[in-house]
Amino acid sequence: MEVFYYVVFGALAAIVAGLELGKSGKDRVATTSAFNSFKNNYVLVYSLMMSGDWLQGPYVYYLYSQYGFDKGDIGRLFIAGFGSSMLFGTIVGSLADKQGRKRACITYCISYILSCITKHSPEYRVLMIGRILGGIATSLLFSAFESWLVAEHNKRGFDPQWLSITFSKAIFLGNGLIAIVSGLFANLLAENLGFGPVAPFDAAACFLAIGMAVIMSSWSENYGDPSDSKDLMAQFKVAAKAIASGML
Known part of the structure; x- marks a missing residue:
């Protein structure tokens, strides 16, 4: 049943993303081969990560x-x-700006692969470590990759309007079609082929490893603007106040 919900959600996401992509199709602009190569590389990596x-x-x-x-035990793991x-x-944004967005993306891959490996253990403490690593990876997934893309797009001097093309392609594939295919593939591995519920996590680790190899071999490093650099603890305090105010 959970797989069904994932497939339905993915289908809806694909429809919405497809509609948005169709809107921009009317106003297509001429792009360069260098940009298309850059765009396809990012979309490939993003799709593998997703x-x-x-x-x-x-x-x-x-x-x-x-x-x-x-x-109760499962709830604590999710929490x-x-x-x-x-x-x-x-703090992930500040760390990525200072240490490098490419490094942050690689850290995402390593963290999530380790999280997948912990799923082989029935020990509660090991699974808890895996959940913490998974939480760290999730923060990196929805921050470091887009930050790298925007900075690299601008660094290479591409037209700012072309950035939306890359985003729309990545969303359509990564959050649409990939969601559908992943749900079906996970069900195939765990149920139809009888590899059990750990199999989807092993497959995820493989895709993440492939994506990390592409990042390491084809991405260049970029950093945040040093002039905007602030003390890490100061940023953490500001973020903590924002979270606290949002909970009130």
Whole structure:
């Protein structure tokens, strides 16, 4: 049933993204071969990263239940993941700007691969570590890649209007078609081929490893503007105040 929901959600996302893509199709502009190569490279990497994320979704709860944990234990695992993402998300942007967006994207791959590996263990503490790593990875997924794209697009001198082309392609594939295919592929591995609920996580790790190899071999590093650099603790305090005010 969870796989069904993922497929339906992915189908709806694909329809919405396709409609948005169709709108921009009327106003297509001429682009260069250098931009098209850059765009296709990013879309490939983003699709691989998203497939690594989408493959895991339908079987996280099911895997924990198969290990014999009750709803309370599973709930705490999920809270740890969301909490890790919330806390790390307040500083991930600053860290990526200072240490490099490419490094941040590679860190996403490593963190999520390690999180996938922990799914082979029925030990609660190991699974908790995996959830924390997964939360860190989620923060990086929805910040570092887009930051790298925007900075690299501008650094290479491409037309600013072309940026929307890359985003629309990435969203259509990564959050639309990939979501559908990943849900079906995860179900094929776990149910039809009988590899069990850990198989989708192994497949996710493989896709992430492939994506990391592409990043390491074809992406250049970029950083944030040093003039906008602020003390990390100061930024963390500002982020903590923003979170606290949003909860009131």
